[in-house]
Structures are given as structure tokens and as C-alpha cells.
Amino acid sequence: MHGRRRHRAPQNDAEGRSARNMIEGLRDFLKRLEGRGELIRIRKEVDPRFEVAALIRDIQQRRNQPVLFERVKGSTLPIVSNTCGSYASVSAALGVEPRDLSRIWAERLTHAAALPSAEAVPGQYQPSSLGRLPICTHCEKDAGPYITAGIVAARDLETGLTNLSYHRMQVIGDRELRLRLSPTGHLFEMQQRAERLGKALPMAVLVGVAPTVMLAAAARTNPGLTEVDLAAALAGEPFPLVRCPTLDLAIPEAEIVIEGEMLAGVRRPEGPFGEWMDYYVPVMDNHVLEVQHVWTRPDAMYYAIHSGSAEEIVLTSLPINGDIYQAVKKWVPSVINVACWPMIQFCVIQMEKQYEGQPRKALLAAFGAELTRILFAVVVDPDVDIYDPSDVIWAMTTRCRPDRDTFTIPDVPSFGRDPHQVHWGRLGIDATAPLQWPAEFERKKVPGSGQIRFEDYL
Ligand SMILES: Cc1cc2nc3c(=O)[nH]c(=O)nc-3n(C[C@H](O)[C@H](O)[C@H](O)COP(=O)(O)O)c2cc1C
Known part of the structure; x- marks a missing residue:
């Protein structure tokens, strides 16, 4: 399935970054945004229960800029949000002009190709626990704290390809997360296949990743392509991977890595949760992730996305915009x-x-x-x-x-x-x-x- 890459090299952006150095991690992206005067630093201590979500909404409604909450009650980790909350921010991440976004998205991904797996290097991780993370409770009637920017990396037992996709995760305790898997998504299909074999599906949840990975993980890939291939096509060069600390899985570097396995044949109540259309989804029987290890990079940052906010809409809409652009362009x-x-x-x-x-x-x-x-x-x-x-x-x-x-x-x-x-x-x-x-x-x-x-x- 792997072939030679043929995607067009991205143009230089206004800051002179070229196709050769497009891959920028979350930390470098934040530095660049700060250099452009766009990062809002909140220095007062904030409560991850409701206060962070209320502040994200206020920022998005009035200035819609990326935000770093430096001090969070009950945790030593800061929280980042909204780095992809506007078309201006994602244009900056991709080094393109906002008016060219759909065209360039369609062009880069039309020419995306499967990449030979890069040699993954060891990541720098130290053990932690869910209890130490500043996981936010967003809405009044939410069942409790939810990880909202978690990207699941899991290898398909049949194709051997690693899929990346976002899933909301209700925190039940230090050892259990409950996830919503849409029946139209690849992870759902992969889990079904594993379940039919009676096997749990090993997975790593990535929180806080490079902007190109954030964008690629929201896209649906064509057969034979992975989201890492898309991230590489968006960035213009092969995407560097690290090894999961204990799982046999190569992943894009993340601030936080939660390792575990999704249980076969087990569904437990999840919800309610204030979802993307600004309503509560009711309690449903959903998938269960048994957490085995939580790892953080030194000085790790936690990432939170408020569901249905500007950031989720921008992330979700980019691949759709690109698809529609391409379909309309034909006629x-x-x-x-x-x-x-x-x-x-x-x-x-x-x-x-x-x-x-x-x-x-x-x-x-x-x-x-x-x-x-x-x-x-x-x-x-x-x-x-x-x-x-x-x-x-x-x-x-x-x-x-x-x-x-x-x-x-x-x-x-x-x-x-x-x-x-x-x-x-x-x-x-x-x-x-x-x-x-x-x-x-x-x-x-x-x-x-x-x-x-x-x-x-x-
Ligand atoms: C912030 C955010 C949250 C999301 N939450 C979920 C979720 O809870 N469950 C789900 O199935 N998809 C969710 N999605 C959508 C999937 O990540 C997206 O559909 C992805 O394209 C699935 O791709 P795949 O089928 O190639 O794995 C979310 C997307 C974003 C951007």
C-alpha cells in the first residue's frame, strides 16, 4: 500500500518557513503565536470545573485567540486551548493565506500518499496518573470531567495501519475512561473486528500534539492512508514518530500519552455531555478503555477543546471544506x-x-x-x-x-x-x-x- 509521495510542496509563508521546515510541534507553534502577539496567557488560577470552559467561551466569542491557562487548581499542568480555533490560526499553522485554505487543503490531500513507516525514536516520558491531569468539567449537566482533545491512536488488527481519531472520554476513575465511538468512524470498525476475535484493542490516547496532527486527526482517510500520512502531506515532509512507552505502537509526539486497551464486549453508561450542537447527549452505553499507564513529557501541558466551540468547528470543517471545494471545482x-x-x-x-x-x-x-x-x-x-x-x-x-x-x-x-x-x-x-x-x-x-x-x- 505504501507508495512514493507526490504531493505538491507547500509555498513559503509570510514568516519565511518553507516546505522543508514545516513540521512544528505544539510548543513551537505556541511560541510563534506568542511572538505574533496572539497567545492569551491567563495567569490567575482557574478551576477546571466550569471556569476554564466559561473562559474559553468568553475568549472565543470576543477575541477568538489561542489561550494558555498557566495555573490550574488541583494540578501542576497548565491547560492550552484554541490554537486551532480560527481559520486565521490554522492558516498560520499551515503557512497559507486564509482565502486559499480549502484549495490548498484539497491539493495537498489529493496528492497524499502512504508513507513507509518512519523509524520511531524513544519518547521522553515520565509516569503520571489521570488524577494529576487538569481534566475539565465543561457543562452544568455533564456527568463529570471529560477529556475532550484526546486523540486515540490504535492499530487495525487486519491492515496493520494506525488510525488517529478524536473521541470524548468520560473519566470514571484512575483506571477507566468511557468513550464515544461513532458507528461511522474507523475506530468503531476496528474495535468491532477486534471484538469479533474476542480481543481487547490496545490504544494510546494522545493529548497535546502538533497542529498538523490535530488537523489530520479530524479528517477521514481514504483506504490505505493513515492520518499520519495526511499530517505529512499537510506539513510537506515525513512525519516524525516516537515509540509508545510500553505499547508496540509508533505515535506522533504528544504532551500526554494514556496507554490502555478497549475491552471487548463491554459497554457501560456514558454521559450526559454538552455536545457539538450545544445540546446534551443523553446517557448511552458506550465503549470502555481500561487505563494501564499515563505518561507525561517533562513540563507537560494539557489540552482542552470545548465541544461545539470554534475550535471543534474549525477542526471538523477543514476536511469537509476541502472535499466540497474539490467536488464543486469539478463542475x-x-x-x-x-x-x-x-x-x-x-x-x-x-x-x-x-x-x-x-x-x-x-x-x-x-x-x-x-x-x-x-x-x-x-x-x-x-x-x-x-x-x-x-x-x-x-x-x-x-x-x-x-x-x-x-x-x-x-x-x-x-x-x-x-x-x-x-x-x-x-x-x-x-x-x-x-x-x-x-x-x-x-x-x-x-x-x-x-x-x-x-x-x-x-
Ligand atoms: C474535537 C473533536 C471531538 C470529536 N469527538 C468525537 C467523538 O466523541 N466520537 C467520535 O466518534 N468522533 C468524534 N470526532 C470526530 C472524529 O475524530 C472524526 O470523525 C474523524 O474524522 C474520524 O476519522 P476516522 O473515521 O478516519 O477515524 C471528534 C472530532 C473533533 C475534532
Whole structure:
């Protein structure tokens, strides 16, 4: 399955980083963000029960920048969050311009190929325990503390390939975590195969990884490719791996590594948990991870993602944006960018319209490219900022006739877990200006607006 890599080398970014030195660990990324004045350091002690989540939400709503909580009650480890909380941050991580994100994502991953396994080097880890980690409780009715940025690394017993995927993990005690495995994910399939053989599935949970690994782990891979191959394609060079301290598994370096095995034939109650759509998922019988060892790097940092927050949406949407971009491009070559933002279900497609009706082709291609998560799709012109929902609403309210420029597709199911069928159907919206009257749809400009800052006049 392994072949030669053929992906296009990434361009240099504004800071002069090139394809040859793209692989940047979490610590270096934080340093770079701090150098750009983007890292928020919270120096006051914070409580991992609710307070951290409330602060993450406040930061995301007002400044949406990466944050480091230096002092956390009950733990010596600091907490990092939101390094991938905006398209600007992930563009910085990948060394690209935000407007090129979907195109470059699609290009790099189209040419991604399986890599021969790199020789894994020993990691520098010291023993720890779940009780020493600042694991946060996020929402009022959550069952308790949850690991929310844990990436499971597990080797498929059949293919021998190592899969990486995020799973929420309820902490039951020092020896037990309960995980949600979506039945559409690779880990679920792998666990089913192991279970049929009556075998527990060994796995390592990685917390706090390089930004390219954070991005790749949220993507679904094609057969024969692993998320490490995707991380390498995104970074532009083979991805270095370390050996797990006790398991026979090569993994990307992580601040924290939790080793254990997922029990065969065992399901126990997990939840409730405040999930990505801002509702609570009810208690369900879910998978059980028996924890054998917890390891931390010296001066380790814990990583927390608030479910459904900007960071989860950006991470989840990037692969979807890339897929939709590619599908639309096939029929509408003048597509510029795609963003499922500020909700995964809401897809914004930016294009240069060449003839009336063309946006409808883009909408159909988008719906066809992602059949579970996109419910609403809107097409906008190049002068609209697709990362700014108020700009998108401006286009919808000034360039779209709701009675003529929209269409619905009835009775199409979407998410797997939708017991009341409230997420069925699709709505397509053409919010592009009519080509016929360009002068009437020229957007007004205020010279200096965007550069002039009122603070300089106080
Ligand atoms: C922050 C975050 C949390 C997630 N939580 C879960 C989860 O609890 N269960 C799950 O099955 N998938 C979860 N996902 C989605 C999977 O990581 C994602 O679907 C991944 O693409 C699965 O890939 P795979 O099927 O190739 O393993 C989460 C994703 C993110 C970004």
C-alpha cells in the first residue's frame, strides 16, 4: 500500500518557513503565536470545573485567540486551548493565506500518499496518573470531567495501519475512561473486528500534539492512508514518530500519552455531555478503555477543546471544506473558497459567477459531496468574507430573492443520531448579485476603513 509521495510542496509563508521546515510541534507553534502577539496567557488560577470552559467561551466569542491557562487548581499542568480555533490560526499553522485554505487543503490531500513507516525514536516520558491531569468539567449537566482533545491512536488488527481519531472520554476513575465511538468512524470498525476475535484493542490516547496532527486527526482517510500520512502531506515532509512507552505502537509526539486497551464486549453508561450542537447527549452505553499507564513529557501541558466551540468547528470543517471545494471545482472551476462556518451544517461557497444559474450547480455539488452534515448551503460573490457570518447574512439579505433564489430538497436524512428526523432536508441559497446590473451591486467602500483604528484617536 505504501507508495512514493507526490504531493505538491507547500509555498513559503509570510514568516519565511518553507516546505522543508514545516513540521512544528505544539510548543513551537505556541511560541510563534506568542511572538505574533496572539497567545492569551491567563495567569490567575482557574478551576477546571466550569471556569476554564466559561473562559474559553468568553475568549472565543470576543477575541477568538489561542489561550494558555498557566495555573490550574488541583494540578501542576497548565491547560492550552484554541490554537486551532480560527481559520486565521490554522492558516498560520499551515503557512497559507486564509482565502486559499480549502484549495490548498484539497491539493495537498489529493496528492497524499502512504508513507513507509518512519523509524520511531524513544519518547521522553515520565509516569503520571489521570488524577494529576487538569481534566475539565465543561457543562452544568455533564456527568463529570471529560477529556475532550484526546486523540486515540490504535492499530487495525487486519491492515496493520494506525488510525488517529478524536473521541470524548468520560473519566470514571484512575483506571477507566468511557468513550464515544461513532458507528461511522474507523475506530468503531476496528474495535468491532477486534471484538469479533474476542480481543481487547490496545490504544494510546494522545493529548497535546502538533497542529498538523490535530488537523489530520479530524479528517477521514481514504483506504490505505493513515492520518499520519495526511499530517505529512499537510506539513510537506515525513512525519516524525516516537515509540509508545510500553505499547508496540509508533505515535506522533504528544504532551500526554494514556496507554490502555478497549475491552471487548463491554459497554457501560456514558454521559450526559454538552455536545457539538450545544445540546446534551443523553446517557448511552458506550465503549470502555481500561487505563494501564499515563505518561507525561517533562513540563507537560494539557489540552482542552470545548465541544461545539470554534475550535471543534474549525477542526471538523477543514476536511469537509476541502472535499466540497474539490467536488464543486469539478463542475464550477471558478469556485474560490468554502467554509462550513459558524456551524458545520451551514456551508458557504465563494465563487466568481460566470452565468446565472451556475451557483445552483455549485450547491448541488456541495450537497452531493457531504451527505451527513451539510443542511444549508449558500453561494456568495468574491467580495464577501466567508469567515464572517454577518457578511454572509449581508449577502443573503441584499442579493437573494427568497422566493426565487432558493430551493429545498425534501426528506433527505443527515446525521446518524437524529431520532426525531429534525435534521432532514436541505436548503440551497444563491446569494450572488445578478450579473445584469453590476453598478447597482458594487459594494461601497470607505477609504481607510479597516486600517484606521479609533484607539489611535482617543
Ligand atoms: C474535537 C473533536 C471531538 C470529536 N469527538 C468525537 C467523538 O466523541 N466520537 C467520535 O466518534 N468522533 C468524534 N470526532 C470526530 C472524529 O475524530 C472524526 O470523525 C474523524 O474524522 C474520524 O476519522 P476516522 O473515521 O478516519 O477515524 C471528534 C472530532 C473533533 C475534532
